[in-house]
Amino acid sequence: MTVLEARAVSAGYGAGTVLRDCTLSLASGDVLAVVGPNGAGKSTLLRVLAGLLRPRAGSVSLDAADIVSLSRAAIARRIAVVPQILDTLFPFTVREIVGLGRTARLGRFGGASAGDAAAVDRAIAELELGPLASRRIDRLSGGERQRAVLAMALAQEADVLLLDEPTVHLDPGHQIATLAHLSRLARTRGLAILAVLHDLNLASAVASRVVVMDQGRIVRDAPPGETLTSELVAAIFGSGLEVVARNGSPRVFPADRIRS
Amino acid sequence: MRVATTFVALAVVLVLSIAAGILVGSVPIAPGDVLGALLGSPDVNGTIVRDLRLPRVLGSVLVGGSLATSGALLQGLLRNPLADPFVTGTSAGATLAAIVAIALGLSAPLVPLAAFVGALVAVGLVWRLARLGGPTTVLTVLLAGIVLTAFAGAVATFVLVASDRLAVHLRSVLGWLQGGVSVIDSGELAVAAAIVTIGLAGAVALAHRVDAYAFGEETAATLGVDPDRTTRAVLGATALLSGAAVALAGLVGFVGLVVPHALRFAVGATHRRLVPASFLAGAAALVLADLGARTLLAPGELPVGAITGLVGAPFFLALLVRSRRVVV
Numbered sequence: 001m002t003v004l005e006a007r008a009v010s011a012g013y014g015a016g017t018v019l020r021d022c023t024l025s026l027a028s029g030d031v032l033a034v035v036g037p038n039g040a041g042k043s044t045l046l047r048v049l050a051g052l053l054r055p056r057a058g059s060v061s062l063d064a065a066d067i068v069s070l071s072r073a074a075i076a077r078r079i080a081v082v083p084q085i086l087d088t089l090f091p092f093t094v095r096e097i098v099g100l101g102r103t104a105r106l107g108r109f110g111g112a113s114a115g116d117a118a119a120v121d122r123a124i125a126e127l128e129l130g131p132l133a134s135r136r137i138d139r140l141s142g143g144e145r146q147r148a149v150l151a152m153a154l155a156q157e158a159d160v161l162l163l164d165e166p167t168v169h170l171d172p173g174h175q176i177a178t179l180a181h182l183s184r185l186a187r188t189r190g191l192a193i194l195a196v197l198h199d200l201n202l203a204s205a206v207a208s209r210v211v212v213m214d215q216g217r218i219v220r221d222a223p224p225g226e227t228l229t230s231e232l233v234a235a236i237f238g239s240g241l242e243v244v245a246r247n248g249s250p251r252v253f254p255a256d257r258i259r260s
Numbered sequence: 261m262r263v264a265t266t267f268v269a270l271a272v273v274l275v276l277s278i279a280a281g282i283l284v285g286s287v288p289i290a291p292g293d294v295l296g297a298l299l300g301s302p303d304v305n306g307t308i309v310r311d312l313r314l315p316r317v318l319g320s321v322l323v324g325g326s327l328a329t330s331g332a333l334l335q336g337l338l339r340n341p342l343a344d345p346f347v348t349g350t351s352a353g354a355t356l357a358a359i360v361a362i363a364l365g366l367s368a369p370l371v372p373l374a375a376f377v378g379a380l381v382a383v384g385l386v387w388r389l390a391r392l393g394g395p396t397t398v399l400t401v402l403l404a405g406i407v408l409t410a411f412a413g414a415v416a417t418f419v420l421v422a423s424d425r426l427a428v429h430l431r432s433v434l435g436w437l438q439g440g441v442s443v444i445d446s447g448e449l450a451v452a453a454a455i456v457t458i459g460l461a462g463a464v465a466l467a468h469r470v471d472a473y474a475f476g477e478e479t480a481a482t483l484g485v486d487p488d489r490t491t492r493a494v495l496g497a498t499a500l501l502s503g504a505a506v507a508l509a510g511l512v513g514f515v516g517l518v519v520p521h522a523l524r525f526a527v528g529a530t531h532r533r534l535v536p537a538s539f540l541a542g543a544a545a546l547v548l549a550d551l552g553a554r555t556l557l558a559p560g561e562l563p564v565g566a567i568t569g570l571v572g573a574p575f576f577l578a579l580l581v582r583s584r585r586v587v588v
Contacts, residue, residue, distance in 0.1 A: 050482055076484030083482070088474045089339055090529035096471070103472045104484025110468030110532060149475070156483070 002027045003192045004049060004079070004160050008058035011048050018044040020216040021058070026160065028190040031183055033203035035196075036213035037237060042196045043084070045213065046162050049194065051075050062160075076104035080153035082163040086145045088137055094148045095133045098123050101155030123155040126181070142169035150178065154185075161185070163195040167202060175199075179206040200237075200252040204228055212236060224249045263533060266526045270540040274321075277547040281317035282309065284551060286558035315443040320550040320564075321543040322449075322456045323441060323509040324519075326501035328542025329463050331516030332523075332534050336470040337494050338401060344516035345379075345502035348401060349408035353382020354499075354506035355437065356412040356419075362433070363423035369447035372455055376503030382408055383495045439512040439565020441550050452504040459500030460539060466493055467531035474529075512565045514572025515542050515549075521579055 004026040011019040018041045026032060026049075034042045047053040048060055051067040060067040062078055080101070088097075101123065102116040124133055127147045132140065137148060146169045153161060161182070167175040183206055185191045197203045203210050203224070210227040212220045214236050220227045228250040230243045242255040283294055289305050297309035327345060334343040345351045357378020361371050389404035420426050426433055436442055443449050469490050472480040477487050505512070519542045520534060527533040549567040556562060 047478075052478055052481060072481050072486045073484040076482060079482070081479070081482035083475055083479045085475060085479075088529075089341060090336070090474065091524055092471075092474055092529045096528070096530050097474065100472055100474060100483055103468065106468060109465050 004060070004062055004194075006045075006049060006055075006058065006060050009048055009055040009060060010057040011044060011053055011055045013053075017056075018216050019048065019055075022048075022216075022218050023058075024049075024211065024218060024221065026192045026194055028159065028192050029186050029208075030192050030194075031186045031206055031208045032194040032211055033197045033207035033209075034194060034211045034213060035198070035200055035203050040213040041216040042213055043164055044216075046081070046164055046194070046196055050079055050081050050162055073104040076156060076158070078158050079160040079162060080156035080158035082150055082153045082161070082166050084164040084168070086142070086149055086169070091136045091138055093134050094129055094137055094140070094151075095120065095124065097137050097148050098129070098133075098151045098155050101152040101157075104156070119155045119157055123151040126154060127151040143171060143174050146170055147174075147178070159191060161191050161193045163193070165196055165198065167197065167199065175202060176205075182206070200228060200233070204249045204251060228252060263527050267533075267537065267540070270537060270544070274540050274544040274547075277544040277551075278317055278321065281320065281547045281551050282313050284555060285313055286554055286561075315446065315449055316441055316550060316554070317547055319441045319443040319449060319452070319508045320547040322452055323505045323512060324515055324546025324549075325539040325543035326456050326459065326505040327512060327516040328519035328538040328545070329460060329535055330498040330501045330505075331542075332520035332531065332538040333463055333466065333470060333494050333498055334516075335520055336531050336534075337473055337491065339473060339476060340402075341521050342402075342517070345498060345505075346409070346511070346513060346516065347405050348498075349382045349386045349405035349412070350379045350498060350502045351506050351511055352409040352412035352416075353385075354379040354503045355511060356416045357381070357503075358507050359416050359419050359426070359433070363419050363426050365425060367447075368444040369451045371444075372448060372452040372504050372507035375507035376455055376500055379499035379503035379506070380496065382412065383499050387491070387495065435563055436510040438563040439510050439568065440553070440561075440563045441509045441546075443508060448507070452508050455500050455504040459497045459504070462493065462497035462500070463535050464532075466490070466497060467535045470494065470531045471529075509546075509564065512546070512568055514568045514576065515546060518572045518576050518579070519545060521576070 002025045006022055006024045009019055009022045010017060022045060034045060036042050044053065048055055051060065051070065054068055062070065062075065067075065098120050102112060102119060105116060106112055124130055127150055129147060129151055132144060137145060140148065146166065150166065167178055170178060179202060182193055186193050207224055209221060210224050211218055212227055212232060220232060228243060233241050233243050233252060240255055241252050244251050244253060283291055285308065287308055289308065293305045294309055297306040300306065331344040334348060335341055354375040358371050358375040361374035366374065386401060386404040386408055389407065390400040420430065420433065469485045472483045472485045481487050520538045523534060523537050523541055527537045546564065550564045552567045553562040553564040
């Protein structure tokens with residue numbers, strides 16, 4: 001069942017247009033990977049879907065409601081966003097950061113209920129942050145911080161999860177583990193997940209559909225085998241890559257040694 | 261546990277500071293006589309304690325607590341440890357409005373109200389300037405704050421020189437500008453206390469929303485905080501607090517900057533703890549600074565801003581060095 005849908009959306013900043021006529025739907029249980037070259041509009045698409053940027057044309061709907069008509073708190077109870085920027089100047093603890101995920105559900109003056117505490121505990125346990133819970137976020141490694149922010153988004157208990165480069169600070173082992181966890185959340189809890197990914201192989205391995213963007217348009221939206229074809233990869237990313245089939249899904253490698 | 265201990269310690273320090281501020285002064289009065297004076301003895305000691313020391317100490321509590329609380333909120337909202345009511349232009353707006361109010365001959369209780377309005381106008385202008393032609397960043401807010409501070413300072417100088425009413429009191433007005441707690445009457449103190457109470461209640465109620473700014477305004481929005489409404493509410497609360505502070509004590513530097521910064525080491529970054537802790541610590545710091553201002557060069561008096569600058573600047577430097585060492 002479709003939860004979040006963009007219909008013929010165009011959007012941009014100032015005089016520039018970044019997104020042109022983008023249509024996309026995200027359903028419960030989906031794992032969508034958005035790929036494309038730098039500047040293709042991936043992060044802007046995510047911002048429009050999160051209701052952070054108003055479309056100039058077209059619309060985004062969350063269930064039946066136009067997202068621009070919803071309050072930030074109402075959106076936050078349905079959509080969680082994992083940002084790309086993870087720096088914070090102040091000495092928040094990991095538990096406090098995860099607790100920020102409950103902001104939209106707290107009482108008027110910020111009172112937390114037993115349900116809030118339980119959601120925070122569960123998110124901390126799921127991402128194995130227990131031993132780090134009382135550590136300062138600004139003293140963790142990039143990967144640990146990334147997991148803490150992911151836990152913050154999970155504590156939101158939203159049914160849509162939008163992630164901007166969630167694996168960029170992680171080592172290969174944690175990249176696989178994090179994406180496996182997201183995939184499990186989609187399957188077992190019916191979360192609708194959309195992640196902007198730079199790594200085409202991770203996209204191919206995890207996604208039910210790969211959305212390829214180029215110059216502000218969605219050029220293909222289909223399962224990995226139909227998206228990451230030799231022709232499309234060459235057209236979008238240039239000729240330096242080779243596509244190989246592996247266990248039924250494509251993998252993309254450098255075609256030759258790069259060192260000259 | 262450690263946090264609870266810190267709060268108890270802060271409350272104890274504040275109570276002791278208030279006691280010291282009332283017991284000690286340029287005229288020595290025995291503790292027993294101070295107690296008698298507080299209970300209403302009609303002699304000269306009663307006048308000194310009830311009409312001079314007590315209002316000064318209570319004024320200092322309001323000023324120090326307000327400045328530190330404003331600093332904590334602004335730093336959280338802008339994600340910048342260098343933010344305080346001064347760099348955002350709030351104090352300059354409050355100062356100009358207070359000077360105009362005095363020049364127009366408004367009664368003392370109206371001065372804090374005028375200062376609040378001036379602070380509100382200044383902070384609104386700064387936010388508008390900072391938003392021109394793009395999203396607000398810390399840099400644009402600070403730049404707009406500097407511009408507005410310079411402009412309001414120039415206008416204030418014009419008013420000071422042009423006003424006959426102020427020319428008579430130029431020396432005392434300049435003293436107030438440099439930062440000196442001067443409570444003219446109990447009406448002014450009561451109005452300031454009411455303004456500070458509203459501002460502090462707002463600050464406490466907003467604290468959890470300011471926490472959501474840990475990763476910036478956009479993430480605050482995705483966590484469920486309305487950025488425009490929150491910004492307006494935070495700026496309104498800081499205008500109330502710093503307006504009252506400026507009306508009572510002019511420009512007192514470093515309290516709003518240093519106190520929240522130092523407290524983060526003790527109570528952490530969460531504003532639900534940082535905001536009330538900042539009020540307690542800021543209040544105690546200014547009561548002690550004012551005590552120093554009254555007694556260090558007795559019978560002469562220093563502006564309290566000189567004391568906060570003297571202690572605050574090296575303290576801030578030490579905190580900067582320490583935080584850098586921790587990070588590296």
